[in-house]
Amino acid sequence: MAVNVCWVLIVLQALLVVLFAVYVRYEDNYDAMKYPLFQDIHVMLFVGFGFLMSFLKRYGFSSVGFTLLLASCIIQWAMLCQGFARLDDDYKIRMGIVSVYKADIAAGVILISTGAVLGRVSLMQLIAMGFLETVVYCINLHLGSEVLRAIDAGGSMFVHVFGAYFGLSVSIVIERTNNADASDEISLRTSNYSSDLFAMIGTLFLWLYWPSFNAVDLTGAEQQRAIINTYLSLAACCVLSFACSILTDNDKKLDMMHVQNATLAGGVAIGAVAGILKQPWVAVVIGSLAGIISVLGYAKLMPILETNFRLYDTCGVHNLHGMPGLLASVASAVIVGVTSETGPPDSLYQDLPGMNSSSDSRALKANLSVFGARKAGEQAGYQIAALTLTMTMAVIGGAITELGEALFPEINVVKV
Template identity: 45%
Template sequence: MTNALKYVRYSPKSRSDHKEVKPFLNVKITLKYKNSLNFVQLKCNSVDLFETGLWFIEIISKFFLYVGPPDNASSVTRTELFQDIHMMVFIGVGFLMTFLRRYGYSAVSFNLLMGAFLIQWGILCNGFYQMESINDKIHLGIESLMGADVAAVTVLISMGAVLGKTTYLQLIIMGIIEVALYASNKYICVELLKASDPGESMFVHVFGAYFGLSVSFILDRSRKDSQEDENGYEESSYISDLFSMIGTIFLWTYWPSFNGGGLSGDEQHRAIINTYLSIGGSCVAAFITSGLVNTERRFAMAHVQNATLAGGVAVGTVANLMIQPYGALLIGYAAGTLCVVGFHYIQPWVYQTLKIHDTCGINNLHGMPAIFAAILGVVMPTLASESASREPSEQALYQFIALVTTFLIALVSGNITGFVIKCSIFGYIPRKHRFDDSLQWIVADLDHKNNIKPIINTLSSPNSNI
């Protein structure tokens, strides 16, 4: 690494002057002079960055092992974990979806509306399955509030697929249906199949992603307006991407609490450690892979906003197991890479071939990493020497059945829900008004600039002329 880093500055007077500084990583940063402006061209040797990551994994595999919490230390309280998850729902997810340059009002505000409404509905739906008899009461506590937040996250994930293409009433109807189905699916998988998914990668991420994609598929079918009516607002800006990164950082910081919130004792301790390491690995992998897939070796903001979080999704199903610290890191690296590959290669193919539009790329962050997590949940029981109630191979089979059940329920119910919310009574957003706040919000700057009145008929039917 002696010649790893070179800093070369080219000036208008002498373009051959250069100065070497202390090397750090095998990364070359060159400042070139072009068009009377200095600009930076970053040439990253991502292969060497990847080798550095593997070096860290090797060190951790040799020198680190799990230990339980100290005997004199109290476990993390449910209230603390609940507050972390609450921050993820209303700040993390909300700001993550503000990347659209003309849809920031709707993204963060509809997230607040949906979250506030669905936590109430989620308490009821989850509580119905906890009642032992019709005369029983739903017990309300921190655990039930935490469960309601998690149920709301399922819908907010689905919202990412249809962001900018629905009215708020369509979103609310979709949320009512989805939370009820989420609770039913979780009851089937946990209580009947006895599947294990502490981080809810299957129950939340698989279900939410493919439910939302199914709804998006139906919404975009049989429309009279064509792609020529698109307004060009499905793009980001420097400021909107910066706001979206606020959501990324909140989610990245609090994700260990999400995966460990439903656990206790040593299992909770391991879940927090595993998620902490896995999400760190996915963050590094996101930058490595983003630089590799770009021909100019520059980073894409969409990759960083999403792929950095993929490790938290991918480790969720096995977060409470003794997968070892290096195993958690490897899962994170694989998930971060998978997410970037999804954004760069798979999402365009899905749109062109299957005609499924995915505004936020939820298949890349939630869908594929969650399926990866579920596969790990199938494989890990086969490697275990013993199981609490079943033979390892039998538990692996039931984990697979839970994955298939969740996936099929999400697809079928998502398609049905798409047809339901397409009814004219719930409103309709024409293509020429998609991804635009001014249709449903009073946007003073835009209205004054264009000298127009805000469109207040947000619940217009597909046959309207707006």
């Protein structure tokens, strides 16, 4: 079976080589300012996500090894998928630093979904899921950001919500098509001292570099605010995560799953509004809420979903990415909805797309070219519309993808 996987990988890489040779060329402009942030995202992807999932004592090597392989495949495929939507007059894809970090982000979406099903699908099924999910992700991203013009600089909706609920949808279909015992599914999450310690490496790298993830698509004052707001949100989230972990434990002790995961929820929850918030206390509030929601998800909601709905989430992506992403999406709609187009310069928001015709924001100019200026309530409505679209695309796409993976049942897991 392992030989089959080898040939599939060779053929896939050969096809990618052909597509790159035919369609891809370098662009002339080089944005040197983006490269340091790209490096941060690269570290998050390969070190952060890989080691975060290594808490599984039975699948520690697989989580790190498969992360490296899967991300390497998806980065190439995502460059092509995103580039095909922006072919130049010669039908070529112009590639630069921006293309690379956007591909890294797309690979991050796939790794989020992988966390929901890790240990329960084969390597070939993960690769098939990744390639199909990348296509759906690119379509949803285009509709949400280019057509609906939703505000989501840090990817709370288009990255975290999409990746989490796509993976959960795949997980649900898996459970509907097999007869695995519940105790076997839950036992996947068992850890030991060494695996938990290695997982903390992933947590620390993600925690340290998350501001770059939320700020990479912004410039100037917006980028600075995004970096500071993300740090504040993460710090507040960390404090509340530790407190809630102790309060929810019967023995009043810390749960390492909460420490490894819930402490990161603040980065997810602030992503959609990190660049537009001009009052730091709001970032602290959002981060605090994210920590509480995430810990409660792990401690209270996850057992209910497993027992009553057979919804097994190996790495708890619903609690780290799904619910904090929903919080961010709702927060973005509320914050946009309560703004005034004539507010003072130091108000809660600035340069909201489509809401102020005097702004020189790049996102705003692109927005005005499609819709014209929007009122606050209208933009809030588009935020909810983008969230609804993302949830729908993720759930349907995940269900269809898992059904399609039945084409590869004979290609089993490669043991690492």
